[in-house]
Structure formats: structure tokens, C-alpha cells
Amino acid sequence: MAFFTHHICRGLSSSAVRHVVIKNVTIIGGGQMGAGIAQVAASTGHAVTLVDTNEDILKKAVKGIEGNLKRVVKKKFADKPEAGEEFLQKAMQNVSISTDAGSVVQGTDLVVEAIVENLKVKQDLFGGLDKVAPAHTIFASNTSSLSITDIASSTNRLDRFGGLHFFNPVPVMRLVEVIATSSTSQETFDSLLNFSKMLGKTSVSCKDTPGFIVNRLLLPYILDAVRMYERGDGSKEDIDIAMKLGCGYPMGPFELSDYVGLDTMKFIMDGWSAANPDNPMFAQSEVLNKLVAEGKFGKKTGEGFYKYK
Numbered sequence: 001m002a003f004f005t006h007h008i009c010r011g012l013s014s015s016a017v018r019h020v021v022i023k024n025v026t027i028i029g030g031g032q033m034g035a036g037i038a039q040v041a042a043s044t045g046h047a048v049t050l051v052d053t054n055e056d057i058l059k060k061a062v063k064g065i066e067g068n069l070k071r072v073v074k075k076k077f078a079d080k081p082e083a084g085e086e087f088l089q090k091a092m093q094n095v096s097i098s099t100d101a102g103s104v105v106q107g108t109d110l111v112v113e114a115i116v117e118n119l120k121v122k123q124d125l126f127g128g129l130d131k132v133a134p135a136h137t138i139f140a141s142n143t144s145s146l147s148i149t150d151i152a153s154s155t156n157r158l159d160r161f162g163g164l165h166f167f168n169p170v171p172v173m174r175l176v177e178v179i180a181t182s183s184t185s186q187e188t189f190d191s192l193l194n195f196s197k198m199l200g201k202t203s204v205s206c207k208d209t210p211g212f213i214v215n216r217l218l219l220p221y222i223l224d225a226v227r228m229y230e231r232g233d234g235s236k237e238d239i240d241i242a243m244k245l246g247c248g249y250p251m252g253p254f255e256l257s258d259y260v261g262l263d264t265m266k267f268i269m270d271g272w273s274a275a276n277p278d279n280p281m282f283a284q285s286e287v288l289n290k291l292v293a294e295g296k297f298g299k300k301t302g303e304g305f306y307k308y309k
């Protein structure tokens with residue numbers, strides 16, 4: 001069910017802007033990002049359906065959401081355990097799961113896609129959903145590095161398609177990049193901005209350029225660190241310590257790569273190096289390729305640059 005509202009947009013003086021008030025959200029991909037987005041959306045009063053191809057992944061995601069929310073409740077409601085329990089119950093009641101995206105998008109206002117970082121797979125998903133989702137439903141991708149325009153091209157709702165780029169861990173990181181393509185309508189863009197606000201996030205507006213703002217700056221830095229390590233100019237431990245203590249970053253580049261997922265890092269790298277074969281900034285990394293080939297994707301598989309077991 002979609003609600004339309006009018007409000008005065010501060011940036012546009014007195015012009016009235018319409019946006020879809022998003023109540024029902026379908027989140028596709030129950031991995032680290034999808035589960036995090038689901039947690040935040042459910043705890044801010046949205047009805048969330050989390051979709052993945054595999055029931056076990058979904059059960060693990062729900063367990064993770066509950067565990068995280070219990071931690072939040074313990075701190076936030078330390079003096080009011082009953083209110084905390086109520087908050088937890090309400091948030092968990094807002095989450096349902098499904099392995100069939102087509103059947104659950106019928107009643108949804110917004111689809112947020114957080115599946116594998118692969119253009120063809122994302123296009124296939126959205127192309128299929130476009131045929132069954134209601135006309136008003138907005139589609140958004142959480143892609144790290146792909147063009148929103150390219151992903152949207154598999155649908156007939158270019159005006160109702162944008163990017164919502166969250167950061168890992170979603171419940172903690174306060175930013176959402178909101179991306180408009182040249183076809184995204186103002187109403188869609190405003191709806192995505194408003195949704196981000198409802199989630200308690202700060203948003204920035206981005207053009208549909210590779211890596212948007214954050215990843216266009218972050219990835220070259222991480223890749224430079226990997227190349228420094230490959231040259232033997234610093235150990236990964238020392239590089240991590242240097243960037244944490246020298247720059248005040250919460251994680252060094254190797255810890256952060258393991259946290260993001262080396263498979264995702266490689267998907268990003270491969271896409272950008274194919275598009276820019278002559279740019280040394282995006283040159284292939286032997287170490288990264290080897291770790292991914294060995295299934296060492298970082299924290300989520302128990303080993304990446306470091307071991308977590």
C-alpha cells in the first residue's frame with residue numbers, strides 16, 4: 001500500500017515535492033548487508049520481507065538480527081527492560097522471510113536489492129520483478145560499484161529506479177548514499193531520501209558514477225595498501241596499525257577488506273579493471289585473486305587476509 005504526501009523541500013524553497021511514504025519493504029539478499037538493512041528497517045517500524053535463495057541463510061539472518069537487537073535493547077533500555085522487550089518483539093514481528101521474491105513484491109512499496117555484486121544476476125532479478133511488482137513500487141540497488149543505469153536497464157521503470165548504498169555494518173554506519181540516474185524521477189529520489197531519513201541515517205546525493213562518493217575514494221586506497229604489501233614494503237599487520245594509529249581509522253585496510261568481503265572486493269575490482277584496463281589503479285592483485293580462489297572471503301568465511309576461527 002503506498003501513501004503519497006506533500007511536503008516543502010528545504011532545498012527547493014517553496015516548491016511542493018511528492019514522495020511515496022514507504023511502509024512495506026522487500027529486501028533481497030540475506031547476507032551481511034541485506035540482514036543489516038532489514039534490521040534497521042524493522043526497528044524503525046517498517047514491515048520487512050527478507051528474501052534469499054536459501055532458507056538456511058534466511059534463518060541465520062533472522063537469528064543474527066535478533067541477537068544484534070538484543071544487544072541494542074540491553075544498552076538502550078537498560079533502565080526499562082519491559083519497554084526493551086516490547087521494542088524487540090515489535091521489531092521482530094516486522095520481519096518475515098521468503099525464498100520467492102516474485103510472490104512477495106505484490107504488496108511492497110520498495111525493493112532494496114543486496115545480492116551478489118554481479119551485473120547480469122542483478123539485471124535478471126530486477127527484470128523478473130519488474131513484471132510482477134505493482135506500478136508504484138520503487139526499485140533500489142545497494143550495489144557497491146555497478147552502474148545503477150545499467151542495472152535499471154533490465155526494467156521498464158527507469159523513473160522508479162535508484163540507488164541506496166548502505167555501509168557495513170548497516171546498524172552502526174550512519175551514511176546512506178542516494179543515487180539518481182538521469183531517468184530517476186524527482187518523486188523517486190525524494191522517496192529514497194525520505195526513507196533513509198526514516199531509518200535514522202544521514203544521506204548524501206550521488207551521481208551514478210563508478211563507486212559513487214565513498215567507494216571511489218575508499219577502493220583505490222585499499223588497493224594501494226594491498227599493492228604495498230605485495231611489493232613487500234610493509235606487513236599487513238604494520239599497514240593496518242599504521243592507518244589506525246596514524247590516521248585514526250577504526251580499521252586498517254586489510255581488516256576492512258576482510259570485513260567487507262574479499263569476494264565483493266574482487267567483484268568490484270574486476271568490473272573496474274575491465275572498464276579501465278589501462279588504469280594501474282585498478283590493476284589485478286595476485287594476492288586478492290589467490291585468496292578468493294581459495295574461498296577465503298574474509299570474516300564471513302572465517303579466513304581472508306587474517307584468520308577468524
Ligand SMILES: C[C@H](O)CC(=O)SCCNC(=O)CCNC(=O)[C@H](O)C(C)(C)COP(=O)(O)OP(=O)(O)OC[C@H]1O[C@@H](n2cnc3c(N)ncnc32)[C@H](O)[C@@H]1OP(=O)(O)O
Pocket residue numbers: 068071075143144145166167168169170171172173215218250251256260
Ligand atoms: C564496500 C561497500 O560498498 C561500502 C562499505 O560498507 S565500506 C565499509 C564501511 N565500514 C567501515 O569502514 C567500518 C569500519 N569499522 C568500524 O567502524 C568499527 O570497527 C566497527 C563499528 C565495525 C566495530 O567497532 P568496535 O568499536 O571495534 O567494536 P564494538 O565495540 O563491538 O562495536 C561498536 C558499537 O557498534 C555496535 N555494533 C558492532 N557491530 C554491529 C552489528 N553488526 N550490528 C549492530 N551493532 C553493531 C556494537 O554493539 C557497539 O555499540 P555501542 O557503541 O553502543 O557499544
Ligand SMILES: NC(=O)c1ccc[n+]([C@@H]2O[C@H](COP(=O)([O-])OP(=O)(O)OC[C@H]3O[C@@H](n4cnc5c(N)ncnc54)[C@H](O)[C@@H]3O)[C@@H](O)[C@H]2O)c1
Pocket residue numbers: 028029030031032033034051052053054057113114115116117118121125142143144145165166167168259260261264300
Ligand atoms: N559487504 C559490504 O561491505 C557492502 C557494503 C555496501 C554494499 N555492498 C553490496 O551489497 C551487496 C551484497 O553484499 P553482501 O556483503 O551482503 O554479500 P553477501 O555475500 O554477504 O550476501 C549476498 C546474499 O545474496 C544472496 N543472493 C545471491 N543471489 C541471489 C538472488 N538471485 N536472489 C536472492 N538472493 C540472492 C546470497 O545467497 C547471499 O546470502 C553487493 O552488491 C555488495 O557489493 C556490500
